[in-house]
Amino acid sequence: xxxxxxxxxxxxxxxxxxxxxxxxxxxxxxxxxxxxxxxxxxxxxxxxxxxxxxxxxxxxxxxxxxxxxxxxxxxxxxxxxxxxxxxxxxxxxxxxxxxxxxxxxxxxxxxxxxxxxxxxxxxxxxxxxxxxxxxxxxxxxxxxxxxxxxxxxxxxxxxxxxxxxxxxxxxxxxxxxxxxxxxxxxxxxxxxxxxxxxxxxxxxxxxxxxxxxxxxxxxxxxxxxxxxxxxxxxxxxxxxxxxxxxxxxxxxxxxxxxxxxxxxxxxxxxxxxxxxxxxxxxxxxxxxxxxxxxxxxxxxxxxxxxxxxxxxxxxxxxxxxxxxxxxxxxxxxxxxxxxxxxxxxxxxxxxxxxxxxxxxxxx
Numbered sequence: 305x306x307x308x309x310x311x312x313x314x315x316x317x318x319x320x321x322x323x324x325x326x327x328x329x330x331x332x333x334x335x336x337x338x339x340x341x342x343x344x345x346x347x348x349x350x351x352x353x354x355x356x357x358x359x360x361x362x363x364x365x366x367x368x369x370x371x372x373x374x375x376x377x378x379x380x381x382x383x384x385x386x387x388x389x390x391x392x393x394x395x396x397x398x399x400x401x402x403x404x405x406x407x408x409x410x411x412x413x414x415x416x417x418x419x420x421x422x423x424x425x426x427x428x429x430x431x432x433x434x435x436x437x438x439x440x441x442x443x444x445x446x447x448x449x450x451x452x453x454x455x456x457x458x459x460x461x462x463x464x465x466x467x468x469x470x471x472x473x474x475x476x477x478x479x480x481x482x483x484x485x486x487x488x489x490x491x492x493x494x495x496x497x498x499x500x501x502x503x504x505x506x507x508x509x510x511x512x513x514x515x516x517x518x519x520x521x522x523x524x525x526x527x528x529x530x531x532x533x534x535x536x537x538x539x540x541x542x543x544x545x546x547x548x549x550x551x552x553x554x555x556x557x558x559x560x561x562x563x564x565x566x567x568x569x570x571x572x573x574x575x576x577x578x579x580x581x582x583x584x585x586x587x588x589x590x591x592x593x594x595x596x597x598x599x600x601x602x603x604x605x606x607x608x609x610x611x612x613x614x615x616x617x618x619x620x621x622x623x624x625x626x627x628x629x630x631x632x633x634x635x636x637x638x639x640x641x642x643x644x645x646x647x648x649x650x651x652x653x654x655x656x657x658x659x660x661x662x663x664x665x666x667x
Contacts (some may be wrong), residue, residue: 306341310389312663313381314346315405316399319355321553324506325422325479326394328582329459331483332652333659340660345388347381349374349398353358359507374398378405390416392664393449395425403445411453412563418662419449420460424578426466450474450591457662459580460601477659479580481589482652483643487557490591492645499629500530502563502592504551504583507537509613512569517541517623527629534559538646560590567626569595569615581605584612589646595624595637605650611642 316326316659332628337344350358354370357363378398382405397405406437410417450456451470458464467474481487503513510533520531524544531545536555539547546636566587570576577600584594584605594612596602608614613624614621628635648654 306339308343309341309663311387311566312337312342312344313346313350313385313388313391313484314394315378315381315391316346316394317349317396317399319348319350319352320346323350324582328479328481329422329457330392330659332480332485332648333656336652336656336660337663342663343499346378348410349378360389373402374598375401381405382408382413385413385415388440390418392418392420392662393421393453394420396445396449400442402442403448406449408451410638413442417449418455418457420457420477420525421446421463422580424463424466424575427575427578443519451509455526455662456466457659460578461604462600475658475662477655477662478650479582479585480650480652480655481585481646483589483647484653487586487589487646489557489561492641496632498528498530499564499635500532500562501545501567501625502532502534502587503567504534504560504586507535510535510537510539512543513567514524514540515571516567516569516618517543519625520545522622523625523629527626531627532559532563557590560586560592563587563590565625566594568593568594568602568614569621570597570599570602572599573595576600585646585650588612589651591639591643593628593635593642595621595628606642606645610638611645612638642659 318326319330323326326633334344350370351373354366357366363591375398377563391409393406396404406417409415426443428429428443447470450467453471456467456471456472456474457481458467461476464474464476521543529545531543531551532547533539534549534551536551566584568583570579579600581601584596584602587610593616594606596612597616598614606612615624
């Protein structure tokens with residue numbers, strides 16, 4: 305049994321196993337912390353009841369109640385902070401207001417602070433369903449956390465370069481896939497039958513599909529395929545090939561496995577530069593070739609023409625989709641090497657030592 309290394313408090317936005325950013329940034333590493341002698345406690349800001357309505361329109365009373373309860377929980381942490389040796393903050397300590405709690409934890413209670421982020425969260429951004437709360441958000445808090453923390457864990461190089469402007473201790477730890485415990489098998493691409501072009505993501509990124517919908521509609525005239533959208537909310541468009549599947553953790557891998565061609569379009573802006581390529585990583589871990597916009601970390605995840613293709617214009621998307629719809633052997637060839645890429649660079653196993661290093665550094 306490993307010698308006890310101390311206790312870690314995880315301050316996070318969402319309940320356990322509820323949000324992709326948490327699942328693929330730190331939750332899948334928790335067993336490694338236990339195996340290496342650490343103990344931990346997780347403190348989500350939102351409870352399950354609030355999480356269920358958080359990104360739905362309306363439910364104003366429940367949202368306000370959940371917000372107040374979250375703030376009370378944050379202040380209550382100060383009464384037991386002495387039990388912890390280190391504090392890991394994922395994205396933010398609270399969704400609104402100044403960063404008083406992290407400041408107290410770092411400079412009054414003198415706890416070692418680790419700040420983990422996987423988006424350009426210093427930029428103003430809010431979901432359409434919560435625009436009424438936008439005035440409460442303080443994106444500048446992220447810059448303060450970068451400065452105050454003992455170490456920053458950054459999801460890609462763009463984010464790391466931002467953190468380095470405020471703190472010399474910034475480590476690149478990519479968003480990763482657990483190829484042993486979740487995405488633990490490859491898709492065997494069929495040489496016959498209807499192909500599935502697929503996309504997975506939350507309601508907050510479904511608008512990214514608008515740029516390729518005209519291409520999908522055009523292809524429907526000549527090809528028989530399914531356009532599978534896996535999301536927490538039904539997409540705001542209807543097309544002939546669409547098959548919407550509500551995201552469920554229990555069937556996540558099975559629903560993804562049916563995809564033959566994975567899509568990841570992005571808009572050309574700074575927010576997209578901060579994205580960590582989770583959609584592409586999930587497809588590739590299951591042996592699915594990808595078509596993606598060459599922005600941010602996407603430029604590093606694949607080698608164009610080896611694991612999939614970069615697409616910028618509508619003509620690019622159409623050309624590459626046609627080539628894969630018509631050539632099953634090419635589809636299989638590309639898919640045969642995608643999982644190897646994930647295992648070597650973007651898996652939990654490949655990044656375990658870097659994650660553990662976050663808690664071992666003395667600064």
